[in-house]
Amino acid sequence: MESIWEKNIQLPTFEPLRRDIRTDVLVIGGGLAGLLCAHELTRAGLRCIVAEAGHICGGTTKNTTAKLTAQHGLVYHKLLKKFGLERTRAYLEANLAALDRIRELCQDIPCDFEEMSNYVYSLNNLKELEQELNALNKLGHPTALVKEIPLPLRTVGAIRFDCQAQFHPLKFAAAIAESLPIFEHTRVLEVKVGQAVTEHGTINANHIVVATHFPFLNKFGAYWLKMYQSRSYVLALENGPDLSGMYVDASGTGLSFRNYGNLLLLGGGGHRTGKPGDGWSGLEDFASHHYRHTRPVACWAAQDCMTLDSAPYIGLYSPRLPRLYVITGFNKWGMTSSMLAATLVSDLILDRDNPYLTAFSPSRSVFHPQLAVNAGESVLHLLTPARPRCPHMGCALKYNPQEHSWDCPCHGSRFADDGALLDGPATGGLVHDHSQHSR
Ligand SMILES: Cc1cc2nc3c(=O)[nH]c(=O)nc-3n(C[C@H](O)[C@H](O)[C@H](O)COP(=O)(O)OP(=O)(O)OC[C@H]3O[C@@H](n4cnc5c(N)ncnc54)[C@H](O)[C@@H]3O)c2cc1C
Known part of the structure; x- marks a missing residue:
């Protein structure tokens, strides 16, 4: 993989x-x-x-998937409500400045850097797009709400950020x-x-x-x-259409699209690490229905750390x-x-x-409903009397049949079938002979 x-x-x-x-x-x-x-x-x-x-x-x-953008889903309406104008503007400006710095570095680095518009689309919630548009107007970063995007999906539209980019990471x-x-x-x-x-x-x-x-x-x-990990899946499809843009579903659990050369990278299937998910099957079904002439040439998965706010x-x-x-x-x-x-x-x-x-700042307020969810997951899996257990904090691990790994639903550490460490925060592998444990 x-x-x-x-x-x-x-x-x-x-x-x-x-x-x-x-x-x-x-x-x-x-x-x-x-x-x-x-x-x-x-x-x-x-x-x-x-x-x-x-x-x-x-x-x-x-x-x-290496999209370079300051448009992180529909984050600005959310941040404006939570942080207020000044801190939300700081988030936007810091990300735009970071994109400029990467653009500058890429002038001397051949890494397939391409300027590209980024789109966040919604399948059925026009209101959330309008709220995001308002938030961006308040921040002095006017953007467009476009009705048509070249995806085989019925959407209510998308917010477009121009002058974003993609590269080979x-x-x-x-x-x-x-x-x-x-x-x-x-x-x-x-x-x-x-x-x-x-x-x-x-x-x-x-x-x-x-x-x-x-x-x-x-x-x-x-x-x-303050964090959990969310895992998601990517399929690289040969002979996919040129989408001339980067696209992601506003819901955070939908699909993402970008091209690399003649490949179309289709991402999605996100779920909390250690919880059941569909792996690549949803992406494969989507590709076989909507991109019939494509052929999968690679598939992989990864996870990232999700904060409270x-x-x-x-x-x-x-x-x-x-x-x-x-x-x-x-x-x-x-x-x-x-x-x-x-x-x-x-x-x-x-x-x-x-x-x-x-x-x-990492020491900002932690008052957020997700904190209770994270605490609840930790307590639940600490008290679950199953083996093997995660060496990080002792939670019961879950078998992931798609990737043949043992995954921790609390903090996202992952272990291979032979116990080797795949992903932290654990710092070492499993010591027990977990092959005896039931899946
Ligand atoms: C499927 C997927 C698609 C994504 N697509 C995008 C995208 O399009 N655009 C975007 O902006 N972001 C995207 N992201 C997010 C982005 O890829 C990650 O946020 C980013 O790569 C994280 O980089 P990192 O350096 O923090 O972590 P990593 O790349 O994981 O690096 C951490 C390193 O620390 C090392 N390490 C760990 N513990 C120790 C230790 N004790 N001692 C020494 N070394 C240690 C590890 O070996 C590892 O190499 C995506 C994420 C996923 C999961």
């Missing part, structure tokens, strides 16, 4: 850490967020290293990584003040950034309560821990958000003012 991005690129490789070292900044995690953060800090003149548990971009980044990341000091196969096991412990060496750093997708330090920040957590890991930072919670919009996180965290470390910091 390799994504199309992995098929046509060789990422650079790096040696593991085998000694104790000292640096200005340690970035833990070599996905797009960690790499961009290290890139921006290095450019500012700091000594910065990246410690990556496996291969760079081997987590969610290799399985993204691994061609981009490979160029960013090339000049950085990176240690692969170097999992950080423990973080103390100014120090990270790995299996074969200790890294002393003035600042430490945790960019591990789901943060793995449980004692602070309560990320295990649809905005990522970027900033101090916890107000009690100076010089430890976190980048997480991209809500399936981590391409522009990785870039904006790199800028915010660099500015924090370099003590530069940034007007957008408050909007993304």
Whole structure:
């Protein structure tokens, strides 16, 4: 289940850490967020290293659909209600600035960057589109409500953002990584003040950034309560129509579309990790009904961290821990958000003012109905007397028949049939002989 991005690129490789070292900044995690953060800090003149548990971009980044947009579903009406005008404007401006910065970097990186309009469509709720349009007008970012889009779906219309983009995420990341000091196969096991412990060496750093997708330090920040993971599926179809745009369903659980060369990437089937889902079957049915002349050439799945209020957590890991930072919670919009996180965290470390910091602060209010849902799921699966159990916090794992994995419904850790760790926040594999456990 390799994504199309992995098929046509060789990422650079790096040696593991085998000694104790000292640096200005340690970035833990070599996905797009960690790499961009290290890139921006290095450019500012700091000594910065990246410690990556496996291969760079081997987590969610290799399985993204790589749309570059500040239009994250119908997020602006929601944020305006929750955050007010100033913070919502900060969200929009920070994402547009991040897109501009990626556009600038892509001028020197051959990564199939293409300017493209982005569309968020609704199947049956015109009111939600109108509310979003109003919100965007209030934010001074007028957009169009279009009635016709070239999808084989009956919609009530779509909101269009012009001058957005799409690219090849691994061609981009490979160029960013090339000049950085990176240690692969170097999992950080423990973080103390100014120090990270790995299996074969200790890294002393003035600042430490945790960019591990789901943060793995449980004692602070309560990320295990403030987030869950949502898994979704992608089919790459040969000979699909050229859609001349990027499209996503407003509901968050519908379909997403973009082209890459002569391929059509059809995404969807999203569900909380560890809960039952249809895998690729809904996408295959859709393709066989509506895109009869296409042929699937690749399929893959991935998951992302979902926050309580649809905005990522970027900033101090916890107000009690100076010089430890976190980048997480991209809500399936981590391409522009990785870039904006790199800028915010660099500015924090370099003590530069940034007007957008408050909007993304990880210590903002947690009062949201989703908090009760996350807490309920944790209690339910902690009390479920089934095996195997997740080494992260002890929840009962569920078998995922589509992907032959054991998935945690609490925080989204995943394990292969042989117990090997596939996705965090767990930091190690299963120790029990789970082959004896019932599926
Ligand atoms: C199906 C799907 C489609 C998507 N499409 C889009 C899209 O079109 N546009 C968009 O903007 N976003 C999209 N996203 C979201 C985006 O892909 C992600 O938000 C982004 O890739 C996350 O990057 P990351 O660097 O935070 O995480 P990752 O890429 O997962 O990187 C984290 C890294 O940390 C490493 N790590 C973990 N623990 C440790 C440790 N203890 N020590 C050292 N290293 C560690 C991991 O090995 C991993 O390499 C999509 C997401 C999904 C699931």
